Amino acid sequence: MNSIIITRAGTHSTIQDFGRFQYQHLGVSPSGAMDQRIITELQKIIPNHQNQFLEFAYVGPSIKVKEGSVKICVGGNCNMSIQKNNNSQLECQPYKSINLFEGDELIIHNTIDSVYGYIAFEHGLGLEPCLNSYSTDTKAGIGSINRPLNDEDIFYISKDVSSWDLISIPKPDLEKITNFKVYPGPQLQYFSDNTLQSFISGVFTITNQSDRMGIRLKGESLISSKSHDILSEGILPGSIQIPSDGQPIVLMRDIPCTGGYPKIAILNEIDISRISQLPPETKITFDLQTIY
Amino acid sequence: MYFKGINSYGDRGLVLDFGNETSKSISQEVNETFLNISNLNLQSLNIIPSFNKIVVIFENSKIRDQNKDKISMKMKDTNSQTNKKVTKTWEIPACYNEDFALDIKIIQKLHQITKEEVINLHSSVRYYTYYIGFMPGFPYLGDVPSQLITPRLATPRVKIPARSIGIAKTNTCIYPKVSPGGWNIIGQIPFDIFDLQSSYPSLFLPGDEVKFYSVSLSEFEKIRKYNFSLNELIKEYSS
Numbered sequence: 001m002n003s004i005i006i007t008r009a010g011t012h013s014t015i016q017d018f019g020r021f022q023y024q025h026l027g028v029s030p031s032g033a034m035d036q037r038i039i040t041e042l043q044k045i046i047p048n049h050q051n052q053f054l055e056f057a058y059v060g061p062s063i064k065v066k067e068g069s070v071k072i073c074v075g076g077n078c079n080m081s082i083q084k085n086n087n088s089q090l091e092c093q094p095y096k097s098i099n100l101f102e103g104d105e106l107i108i109h110n111t112i113d114s115v116y117g118y119i120a121f122e123h124g125l126g127l128e129p130c131l132n133s134y135s136t137d138t139k140a141g142i143g144s145i146n147r148p149l150n151d152e153d154i155f156y157i158s159k160d161v162s163s164w165d166l167i168s169i170p171k172p173d174l175e176k177i178t179n180f181k182v183y184p185g186p187q188l189q190y191f192s193d194n195t196l197q198s199f200i201s202g203v204f205t206i207t208n209q210s211d212r213m214g215i216r217l218k219g220e221s222l223i224s225s226k227s228h229d230i231l232s233e234g235i236l237p238g239s240i241q242i243p244s245d246g247q248p249i250v251l252m253r254d255i256p257c258t259g260g261y262p263k264i265a266i267l268n269e270i271d272i273s274r275i276s277q278l279p280p281e282t283k284i285t286f287d288l289q290t291i292y
Numbered sequence: 293m294y295f296k297g298i299n300s301y302g303d304r305g306l307v308l309d310f311g312n313e314t315s316k317s318i319s320q321e322v323n324e325t326f327l328n329i330s331n332l333n334l335q336s337l338n339i340i341p342s343f344n345k346i347v348v349i350f351e352n353s354k355i356r357d358q359n360k361d362k363i364s365m366k367m368k369d370t371n372s373q374t375n376k377k378v379t380k381t382w383e384i385p386a387c388y389n390e391d392f393a394l395d396i397k398i399i400q401k402l403h404q405i406t407k408e409e410v411i412n413l414h415s416s417v418r419y420y421t422y423y424i425g426f427m428p429g430f431p432y433l434g435d436v437p438s439q440l441i442t443p444r445l446a447t448p449r450v451k452i453p454a455r456s457i458g459i460a461k462t463n464t465c466i467y468p469k470v471s472p473g474g475w476n477i478i479g480q481i482p483f484d485i486f487d488l489q490s491s492y493p494s495l496f497l498p499g500d501e502v503k504f505y506s507v508s509l510s511e512f513e514k515i516r517k518y519n520f521s522l523n524e525l526i527k528e529y530s531s
Contacts, residue, residue, distance in 0.1 A: 024338035024349075025326070026486075026494040027428040130488055140428050141469070142488065183302045231314055232425060234340025234347030236305050258342050258425040266302030269352065 002068030002160065006153040007105060010061040012211075013149040015125065016118075017051040019253070020133035020142075027257050028142060030237065031135035034116045034212060034253055034276035038075040041172045042120040045073040045097050048162070050124025052134045052144070056117050060108025061149065063119075069101045071161040076117025077174075079109040096168035099161065114277040122162065125155040137254050139213065178284045180271050185239060187262030190224045198222060199264060200288050204248060208280040212254040215275060217284070221246025224262055232258040238267035240286075250275060294318045294344070295325070295367060298360065303353045306360060308346040308367075316435070318344050319422050323499035327378065328366055334359045341498050342423050379421075379499035380530040386415065386457055386504040387512035388479040395445065395476035399459065403439045411506050413437045414457075414478060419464060421500040429468040429486030431496040436464050448474035455481050457504070482507075482515040483525060490522045500530075 006013075018039070019032030033039045039053050054061065060078060074080060074094045082090040085103025092098055092106075094117070100106060111117050127134055127144035136143030145153075191199070204219035228244035235241075239251045241261040248264070252272065265288060267275065278284065294317075296309040308329075310322055326341040329348065336359065338349045348363070350356040388396070388411045399410050419433035426432075436459055444460045449472065452458070456467045458475025465475055468486040481504075485495040496502065507515070520528065 019337075021337040023428075023493075024340050025424060025498065027424045027426060027430050028493075030338065131493065142428065183300075186299065186301055186307055231312070231343045233307075233342040233345040234338075234349075236301065236338075236347065236349050238302065256426065257340065258423070266305075268303045 002070055002157045003066040004070060004155050004157070005064050005066050006061055006149050006151055007064045008062040008107075009149045009151050009153070010056045010108065011058040013054060013056045013061045014136040014138065015127065015134050015143060015145055015149075016053050016055040016136060017134045020131055020135050020137075023131055024234065024257050028131060029137050029140060029254050029257055031133070031137045031143075031212075032253050033118065035076070035118075035174075035273040037172070037174055037270070037273045038116070038118050039120070041095065041169065042073055042075045042118060044169050045095065045167045046071070046120040046122050048122055049120040052121065052124035052127050054119040054121075054125070054149070056108060056119075057111070057115050059110050060117060062105055062107045064105040065100045065102050066154065067102060068157075069099065069161055070157060071097055071099055071122040071164070072106070073097045073120050073167075074106075074108065074117060075120070076111055077114045078111045078117045081107050081109070083107060093168075095171055097166050099164050099166075113279070115279055116276060121157065123157050123159040126157050127155075139254060174277070175274070176277070177271075177274055178278070178282060179287055180267055180275065180284060181287045181289050182240065182265035182267055183289050185263035185265045186233070187230060188264060190226045190262040191222065191242075191264055192225045195222050195225070196264075196288070199286060203283050203285055206278050206280050206282045206284065210280065212252055213256070214252050215250040217248045217250065219247070222248065222264065226262070228261060230260055230262055232260040235259040235263065236266070238269065238272045239263045240265045240267070252276060294321050298364060298367070301347060304350045304356050306348045306356065306363065308348070308363070310344040310346075312344065314343040316420050319420065320499070322346060323379075323423075325367070326498060329363060332362055332366060334362060342425065379497065379501070380526070381418075381501045382496070382503065382530045384481055384502060384504050384529060385507040385512065385515055386479045386481055387507050387509055388414075389509045389512070391509070392453075392456065392480035393478045394449075394456075396478045398445075398476055399440060399442050399478065402442055405439060410440065410478065413440050414459075414464065415504045415506050417503070419502045421496050421498055421502060422463070423498045424494055424496065427468060427471055429494040429496070431466060431485075431500075431502070433464045433502055435462040442476050444474035445476060448472055449477070452477060453480065455484065457481065480512070482512045483518075483520050487522045493522070495522055495525060
């Protein structure tokens with residue numbers, strides 16, 4: 001048996017995969033990794049990840065091997081190091097597999113100029129799926145582990161590492177953009193041409209009131225010419241909704257399943273991953289695609 | 293037929309539009325269509341019915357465009373619209389004891405009726421399940437009798453007890469678990485309605501009919517102790 005213990009949980013660490021689908025009509029959010037580009041890349045290094053990825057934000061976790069050994073890989077842009085069992089320190093890099101032995105501790109200090117990072121574990125973390133997914137929705141209390149990770153959480157990985165060969169891939173080019181092409185939202189017609197002009201030409205700042213549910217923006221108020229209260233309807237991640245204060249909210253992975261605010265526009269799937277990595281105070285703009 | 297057409301929702305979603313009004317008959321068409329679309333076994337990630345829309349979500353635009361035609365054809369095929377009844381009719385025990393009826397006085401005062409009248413009115417109607425939303429397993433039921441229509445609380449409660457029955461505007465609901473919320477709380481039911489251990493975790497489904505009947509506190513406690521599973525609840529309280 002191999003086991004690891006969380007020696008420091010970090011700011012907000014959760015278990016995620018590519019999302020929980022087919023349950024949104026029962027009020028269950030899709031959730032899943034905020035930046036799905038990274039776990040897609042990590043699959044190349046740890047193919048047998050069992051869809052049990054650890055997602056961290058800002059300050060990452062520290063993980064110590066309690067028994068046996070594990071093979072892992074970190075993805076994202078972050079500072080990290082390994083405290084070996086003989087007290088020596090080892091440098092390590094994202095997108096290169098890491099072999100950890102009893103007593104070794106991986107310390108992820110923080111993400112750099114980004115928000116989220118991920119750890120893939122060979123053979124997963126010994127978890128059972130919840131509604132066909134390992135993703136965590138902390139607000140609804142749904143997941144293999146239905147809360148953020150805590151200090152002292154222990155994971156048991158029964159299978160041994162298959163090969164100690166070091167595998168790495170070139171650091172993926174996770175293009176950082178701040179100008180987002182968006183498609184018209186279902187309630188685009190709730191906004192006058194002038195307001196739409198403000199949306200397209202305005203600069204919006206990402207605020208620190210942003211989390212896995214949504215990214216709150218600050219900028220020129222976008223007031224609807226009709227109403228900010230619509231009859232609730234199904235929503236999908238990437239939708240940009242405008243509540244009555246006129247400040248846009250980009251809905252992210254832990255969306256409420258239905259929403260009652262008009263949606264002016266929607267991001268495409270890959271841009272949800274891109275925007276999730278922009279820290280507070282980043283300034284962004286939108287470019288409305290008229291043909292769709 | 294309330295169905296108006298199919299619109300795009302970004303690069304990977306579709307919205308089936310049933311107009312801007314809300315009524316039980318619109319909802320019935322929405323929920324029948326929801327079942328028809330679900331039975332098509334589309335390559336969709338989620339199909340979400342609400343009062344007058346169905347949102348269908350796909351992985352990408354290519355899959356969306358391939359599946360759009362199948363939905364259009366189904367919507368034109370009016371013969372198949374007569375769906376056999378697969379929804380359930382529920383008789384749900386409700387305890388309106390003052391320990392649970394946190395806001396019943398607000399409704400009494402607004403409509404100048406007694407507590408017994410609120411209870412009798414609330415348990416007199418067979419409600420329709422418009423859809424499930426807000427939180428896992430939360431049913432939007434309606435419509436309540438006109439003497440019970442009450443706006444949301446001016447200040448939402450931070451912690452509504454699990455299994456509470458609420459009223460807001462023309463709807464009534466059950467909170468599956470502890471939650472913040474603004475509905476007027478008038479009672480509680482003695483069992484959980486959302487169970488993650490079940491492969492189909494929500495007791496109620498869109499289109500189900502739900503009637504409450506009043507039980508005493510001792511009867512409530514008795515049912516509570518049984519700790520029914522979802523399957524047992526279906527056998528015991530639905531037809």
